[in-house]
Amino acid sequence: MALRREQIVASDKRHLWHPYTAMGPYLSDTEPLVIDSAQGARLFDRDGKAYLDGNSSWWACLLGHRHPRIVAALCEQAQKLCHTSLAGVTHEHAALLAEELVAVAPPGLPRVFFSDNGSTAVEVALKLALQYWHQNGRPERRRFLALDGAFHGETLGATALGGVEVFRRPFASVVLDCIHVPPAKGGHERAFAALEQAVRAHAGELAAVVLEPVVQGAAGMRIYPPEYLRRARSITEEHDVFLILDEVFTGYGRTGPMWASEHAGIVPDLVCIAKGFTAGTLPMAATLASERVFEGFLGDPERAFYYGHTFCGNPLGARVAREVLAIYREEKILARVADGAARIARAFAGWGGLPGVSGVRSIGMIGALDLGQQGYLERAGWRVFQEGLKRGAYLRPLGSTVYVAPPLNIAEEELELLLGILEESLRAVLT
Numbered sequence: 001m002a003l004r005r006e007q008i009v010a011s012d013k014r015h016l017w018h019p020y021t022a023m024g025p026y027l028s029d030t031e032p033l034v035i036d037s038a039q040g041a042r043l044f045d046r047d048g049k050a051y052l053d054g055n056s057s058w059w060a061c062l063l064g065h066r067h068p069r070i071v072a073a074l075c076e077q078a079q080k081l082c083h084t085s086l087a088g089v090t091h092e093h094a095a096l097l098a099e100e101l102v103a104v105a106p107p108g109l110p111r112v113f114f115s116d117n118g119s120t121a122v123e124v125a126l127k128l129a130l131q132y133w134h135q136n137g138r139p140e141r142r143r144f145l146a147l148d149g150a151f152h153g154e155t156l157g158a159t160a161l162g163g164v165e166v167f168r169r170p171f172a173s174v175v176l177d178c179i180h181v182p183p184a185k186g187g188h189e190r191a192f193a194a195l196e197q198a199v200r201a202h203a204g205e206l207a208a209v210v211l212e213p214v215v216q217g218a219a220g221m222r223i224y225p226p227e228y229l230r231r232a233r234s235i236t237e238e239h240d241v242f243l244i245l246d247e248v249f250t251g252y253g254r255t256g257p258m259w260a261s262e263h264a265g266i267v268p269d270l271v272c273i274a275k276g277f278t279a280g281t282l283p284m285a286a287t288l289a290s291e292r293v294f295e296g297f298l299g300d301p302e303r304a305f306y307y308g309h310t311f312c313g314n315p316l317g318a319r320v321a322r323e324v325l326a327i328y329r330e331e332k333i334l335a336r337v338a339d340g341a342a343r344i345a346r347a348f349a350g351w352g353g354l355p356g357v358s359g360v361r362s363i364g365m366i367g368a369l370d371l372g373q374q375g376y377l378e379r380a381g382w383r384v385f386q387e388g389l390k391r392g393a394y395l396r397p398l399g400s401t402v403y404v405a406p407p408l409n410i411a412e413e414e415l416e417l418l419l420g421i422l423e424e425s426l427r428a429v430l431t
């Protein structure tokens, strides 16, 4: 017999430790949403109520939930091969996925290293950069440079780059050495100058500059100008420092083009991909590298990259990731983003005048605004979240930043509905 909602919540509260959740208030005051199923842009709870998925389930389900082609590909692959190691052996889908990925990646990144989530995609990039310099004549290049407010994942390596203070603080004394610079504080020219000055001053000891291109997601959907990326590329090239772009959130069309780096027309040395890579179906990620980086690991076996996760190149994930790319091609997903992006931009611009709303902004299929002071621990966004739930939308905020990042293929009427619910929820909170 199917368990009732209350029974599931009781088990949950007895044992489950939730990510990014203050467990005290959760245990005492929270009636969690119990998701039972999902289809397209909608989540369904245990009582059958539907919610439009305003953030593509942690920014991953770019093609909505249970796309029939993805489900079919997954089931078919499960009949044949669920898992194999990738250490010195290969299989059809890992090999062809790498080829197909390189074909759509920014040019000049022909080597693909698989892992299993966004943090590990970043970890791989960091280790590749460190090891490259270690064994290619510049072992003193051990530091990284990232942005204030950056978010690159959960491993200690990725945590070192993180610039969200509340996430970083407990680990600050043990993580890798990272210099942080402001992305836009004090005007763009000042920010460009700060970046250029920091790279110039530390070039001899920098392994890489690491950036979320154009949008800093977890910082609160902070958008910065592509010119910043162009400057970052040119100063890193000038000093022969690697540029790592973390496209975990921004890749696969979230900001419009396939890669956010396209806004600036630049190519990094390493790029990190996850989330949309399997359209939120399975944990699988990739780090793409230039031929120069790859060649830095050839020669003596001691120079090899001794790194690999159990599930890197997992056949189920690889098969799904290939199907995702096929859907992007055949359903012309990127071409469809333009209409949704324009609709989101119009809606958010229209809310700029609401009392208490500031910083309305949008790019691609992202729209965001702030309610009061920005900050992850601020509560204002959660009031909108509660109003959204009542009206049938899941609008998890980033503290005081309220945003949408729906599936790229959300139907026009569903997007209209989502934005309508957001507007009503905002008005309910602000009046």
Ligand code: PMP
Pocket (backbone or CB within 6 Å): 117, 118, 119, 120, 122, 151, 152, 153, 154, 212, 217, 218, 246, 247, 248, 249, 250, 274, 275
């Ligand atoms: N990089 C960026 C830019 C992200 O937004 C995230 C996750 N939100 C990560 C890395 C980490 O990805 P994962 O949660 O899959 O480890």
